[in-house]
Amino acid sequence: MHEEPWLDDDEQRAWRRTAAVMTLLPAALDAQLQRDAGLTQFSYLTLAMLSETPGRTLPMSALAATVNSSLSRLSHVVARLEQQGWVTREPSPESGRVTVARLTDAGLEKVRQTAPGHAAEVRRLIFDVLDDTGVESLACVTAAILGRLDPSGGLRANPLNRLSPEAGDRPATG
Amino acid sequence: MHEEPWLDDDEQRAWRRTAAVMTLLPAALDAQLQRDAGLTQFSYLTLAMLSETPGRTLPMSALAATVNSSLSRLSHVVARLEQQGWVTREPSPESGRVTVARLTDAGLEKVRQTAPGHAAEVRRLIFDVLDDTGVESLACVTAAILGRLDPSGGLRANPLNRLSPEAGDRPATG
DNA sequence: CCACATTACTTGATGCTTCAACTCTTCGCA
DNA sequence: TGCGAAGAGTTGAAGCATCAAGTAATGTGG
Numbered sequence: 001m002h003e004e005p006w007l008d009d010d011e012q013r014a015w016r017r018t019a020a021v022m023t024l025l026p027a028a029l030d031a032q033l034q035r036d037a038g039l040t041q042f043s044y045l046t047l048a049m050l051s052e053t054p055g056r057t058l059p060m061s062a063l064a065a066t067v068n069s070s071l072s073r074l075s076h077v078v079a080r081l082e083q084q085g086w087v088t089r090e091p092s093p094e095s096g097r098v099t100v101a102r103l104t105d106a107g108l109e110k111v112r113q114t115a116p117g118h119a120a121e122v123r124r125l126i127f128d129v130l131d132d133t134g135v136e137s138l139a140c141v142t143a144a145i146l147g148r149l150d151p152s153g154g155l156r157a158n159p160l161n162r163l164s165p166e167a168g169d170r171p172a173t174g
Numbered sequence: 175m176h177e178e179p180w181l182d183d184d185e186q187r188a189w190r191r192t193a194a195v196m197t198l199l200p201a202a203l204d205a206q207l208q209r210d211a212g213l214t215q216f217s218y219l220t221l222a223m224l225s226e227t228p229g230r231t232l233p234m235s236a237l238a239a240t241v242n243s244s245l246s247r248l249s250h251v252v253a254r255l256e257q258q259g260w261v262t263r264e265p266s267p268e269s270g271r272v273t274v275a276r277l278t279d280a281g282l283e284k285v286r287q288t289a290p291g292h293a294a295e296v297r298r299l300i301f302d303v304l305d306d307t308g309v310e311s312l313a314c315v316t317a318a319i320l321g322r323l324d325p326s327g328g329l330r331a332n333p334l335n336r337l338s339p340e341a342g343d344r345p346a347t348g
Numbered sequence: 349c350c351a352c353a354t355t356a357c358t359t360g361a362t363g364c365t366t367c368a369a370c371t372c373t374t375c376g377c378a
Numbered sequence: 379t380g381c382g383a384a385g386a387g388t389t390g391a392a393g394c395a396t397c398a399a400g401t402a403a404t405g406t407g408g
Contacts, residue, residue, distance in 0.1 A: 005290045005291075005293040005294040005297060006290075006293055007293060007296065007297065007301065010306075010309050010310070010313065011297075011301050011309055013313050014300075014309050014310075014312045014313040014316065015296055015300065015301075017312075017313060017316035017317055017320055018300070018312060018316050019219075020242055020316070020320055020323075020324075021316045021319050021320060021323070022196055022199065022200055023242045023243075024242060024320070024323040024324060025196065025319065025323060026196055028323055040364075042364090042365095045193075059386085060386070060387065061385085061386060061387080068194055068197045068198060069197075069365095070365090070366075070367095071386070071387060071388090072365085072366070072367080072368095072387085072388080072389090073364085073365060073366075074387095075387065075388055075389085076364075076365075076366095076388090076389090077364085077365095079388090079389095080363095080364090095373080095374075095386085096372080096373050096374075096386095097372065097373040097374065097385065097386045097387075098373095098385095098386060098387085099386075099387060099388090116179050116180075117179075119179040119180055119181060120179040122181065122189055123179060123181065123185075124322070125319065125322055125323060126188075126189065126192070126319055126322075127181065127185050127189075128322070129318040129319060129321060129322050130315065130318060130319075132184075134314070134315055134318060135184050135185055135188050136184070136188075137311035137312075137314065137315050138188045138191075138192060138311075138315050139184065139187050139188040139191060140308070140311065141304065141308055141311050141312050141315070142188065142191035142192050142194070142195045143191055144303040144304060144308065145195050145199065145299065145300055145303060145304075146191055146194055146195060146198070147303060148298070148299050148300075148302070148303045149194075149195070149198040149199060149202055149299060150194075150198060214393095214394080216394090216395095233356085234356075234357065235355085235356060235357080243395095244395090244396075244397095245356070245357060245358090246357085246358080246359090246395085246396070246397080246398095247394090247395060247396075248357095249357065249358055249359085250358090250359090250394075250395080250396095251394085251395095253358090254393095254394090269356090269403080269404080270356095270402080270403050270404075271355065271356045271357075271402065271403040271404065272355095272356060272357085272403095273356075273357065273358095
């Protein structure tokens with residue numbers, strides 16, 4: 001913790017660019033998903049996390065932690081996904097106060113259709129412009145910041161993101 | 175452009191962390207501004223950009239480019255800022271179709287009160303956990319990504335962000 | 349000099365996010 | 379065993395962003 005709150009020139013430069021990326025990158029990724037799949041980044045991520053889970057089910061709070069969201073936000077989103085037929089909710093047999101979300105077959109199909117295009121956009125916007133050192137830098141810097149944002153590690157710094165093929169799931173484009 | 179849309183393990187790791195940062199960092203910065211000043215990051219940025227401009231006035235479209243937003247979004251936000259008494263809008267004398275936004279004295283005062291706390295939070299969440307190399311890495315990586323996001327450079331990759339003191343404006347905390 | 353496209357901006361509707369309030373269940377504990 | 383606290387989840391309202399459509403002013407080709 002410094003005494004001086006202001007940023008020096010290098011920090012200033014880094015911060016301005018970071019702020020611009022934080023504005024433009026999510027907008028670009030959302031635009032692709034909206035256009036090609038009618039999904040937001042968040043609802044896609046929700047489906048994707050379920051698709052990675054054995055049994056394709058997760059309690060709402062576990063899912064919320066996985067996608068770094070509040071339970072309230074997730075509840076609203078899952079309600080919409082349920083209306084689309086991509087997710088169902090059932091009371092857990094194990095505890096009366098937990099609700100488990102389950103990805104339906106239609107939901108899994110939706111993820112499978114959407115994933116390649118999304119992965120391609122992530123590659124286009126991020127990894128196509130970075131060499132190996134750049135990727136390493138990005139991993140380091142974001143790890144450091146995440147440590148500060150989420151000191152407990154309770155929220156998933158590491159959400160599986162449905163951008164690598166499962167065994168036997170390699171798509172035709174791959 | 176690769177043939178393979180999927181990400182390898184290193185890219186995967188970098189992307190997951192980046193996605194988490196893009197979720198959590200704006201939320202954290204918004205929380206600080208909301209709590210301490212009743213502003214969103216975006217409305218703060220709008221005020222801050224005006225405060226940096228000679229004459230504290232900018233046409234709406236120039237301001238929109240500066241803060242990386244659509245004109246529509248800016249118009250709604252400026253309407254709210256106008257209601258708070260921090261900004262006024264007047265037709266430009268130079269062209270009948272441009273509206274210039276002007277930061278009022280109250281608006282400038284608001285920025286001055288809000289800036290140090292916001293800068294401190296940016297420092298706490300980002301720069302306190304990065305050494306010089308980390309700052310350099312962040313600047314490089316974000317520059318590369320911005321180049322792809324905004325190839326024209328038309329949107330400001332470089333918004334002045336009211337995080338460095340103006341001459342003679344160094345606060346008591348500095 | 350007049351139609352037409354373009355630029356600059358606003359507005360209203362729609363949808364997503366957040367916040368606070370609420371229910372229901374389970375746990376702790378006396 | 380029974381009561382209060384904490385956990386899990388939902389809901390409704392309010393705020394903010396986005397989108398499509400609209401107005402008004404200004405260039406531009408014929």
